[in-house]
Amino acid sequence: MSIGLHHFLFVSLLVFLCGLFTVLTRRNAIGVLMGVELILNSANINYIAFSRYGGGGYDGQVFSVFVIMLAAAEAAIGLAIVLGIYRQFETIDVEATDTLRG
Amino acid sequence: MYAALFYFIAGLTVIGALGVALSTNVVYSAMSLLAALVGASGLYVFLAADFVAVVQILVYVGGILILTLFAILLTHQIAEIQVSNRSVGRLPALGLVVLLGLAMGAAILRAPWHVEPLAAATPTTYGIGDSFLNQYLLPFELASVVLLTALVGAIVLSRKELRE
Numbered sequence: 618m619s620i621g622l623h624h625f626l627f628v629s630l631l632v633f634l635c636g637l638f639t640v641l642t643r644r645n646a647i648g649v650l651m652g653v654e655l656i657l658n659s660a661n662i663n664y665i666a667f668s669r670y671g672g673g674g675y676d677g678q679v680f681s682v683f684v685i686m687l688a689a690a691e692a693a694i695g696l697a698i699v700l701g702i703y704r705q706f707e708t709i710d711v712e713a714t715d716t717l718r719g
Numbered sequence: 720m721y722a723a724l725f726y727f728i729a730g731l732t733v734i735g736a737l738g739v740a741l742s743t744n745v746v747y748s749a750m751s752l753l754a755a756l757v758g759a760s761g762l763y764v765f766l767a768a769d770f771v772a773v774v775q776i777l778v779y780v781g782g783i784l785i786l787t788l789f790a791i792l793l794t795h796q797i798a799e800i801q802v803s804n805r806s807v808g809r810l811p812a813l814g815l816v817v818l819l820g821l822a823m824g825a826a827i828l829r830a831p832w833h834v835e836p837l838a839a840a841t842p843t844t845y846g847i848g849d850s851f852l853n854q855y856l857l858p859f860e861l862a863s864v865v866l867l868t869a870l871v872g873a874i875v876l877s878r879k880e881l882r883e
Contacts, residue, residue, distance in 0.1 A: 620725045622834055625762065626827045628729045632755065634820045635736035639748075641812035647790055648745055651752050654783065655736055658759050661771075669766040672835030675846040678768050679855055682847065685771075685778050686862050690869035692783040696790040697876035703794040 625666035633659035646699045646709045650692065657688045725765060732758030749787055756780055767840035770847050 632655055639652030661681040668677025703709050731754055738751025756779045763772035851859045 620722055620765070622832055623827060624725065624729070625766065627824070628732055628762065630820065630823050630827065631733045632736045632759070633823075634816045635733075635740040637819070638740045638812055638816045641815070642740075642809050645745055647787060647794070648748060651739055651748055651787065654752065654779070655739055655755060658756065658779075661775075662759060662762055665763055665766045665768045665771060669768070669837070670832070670834045672838070675843065675850045678771050678843060678847055679850045681768075681771050682774060683858065683862060685774055686866065689778050689782055690865055692786055693869050693873040694876070696786055697873040699790055700793060700877050709794050 622666060622670040625662060629659040629662040629666070632656075632662065644710050644712055646702065646711050647696070649711065650695045650699070653691070653695075654688060657684055660684060728758050728761035728765070730758075731755075732762060745791055746788075749784065749791060752787070753780060753784055756784065768843060770844045 636652045636655030636659060639655060640649050643649050643652060661684050664677040664681045664684070667673065668675070668681075671677075699709055702714055706713050733755075735751045735753070735755030735758055739748045739755060742748045742751060756775065760772045760775040760780075763769075763775060
């Protein structure tokens, strides 16, 4: 069986599910951010697969470059916030930051 | 040969992603993320997206992953994190993920995808640059503003407070 669109979609699906599982189970803020990176990557694989097999020209690749750019911005801000939380609470457990809970 | 290489790279990606999800040590998770990102870059090469593959390596592996490792090492005492099950336990999360996976897998198999015959793989840099400066000029410029804002924001957030 030759490699087709479905192969890439299933790889992307598996990566997405791993990312979702990471986001759901981690209580470590950096772990959650890594799960988000996985989810963004699976979306990128989909974009480029559809761009290749759908004959859509360069649109999918351009969008994936935008996604990579936003992921970089998200990582920079997210990790800066994590460091701030660490300085404030001495931990980066996302359950510990419940100061605003009524 | 082509198929074997594809399965090798796809396996690298999926095993890396599984390592991120299941490893109990966050440093090992970061290393697995490296495998997953490099594997995804290999998939882009398979899909004839050479520019995006190189950008993926440069930005993700060279930037985001290094930043993540810095953050891990700056916030010590997290090497011994335990994946506790107070908020969403592993079992409910696994159930949700499996259900979602089955639904999406069925959708992938059943959807009538519109597949065109493959064009020859040509260098994509010219086309992407052309799109950025014509059709996507406004988002491209906005992206610059977003990156600048993120840069300033990250500096403001992570510097030491100035005490009077």
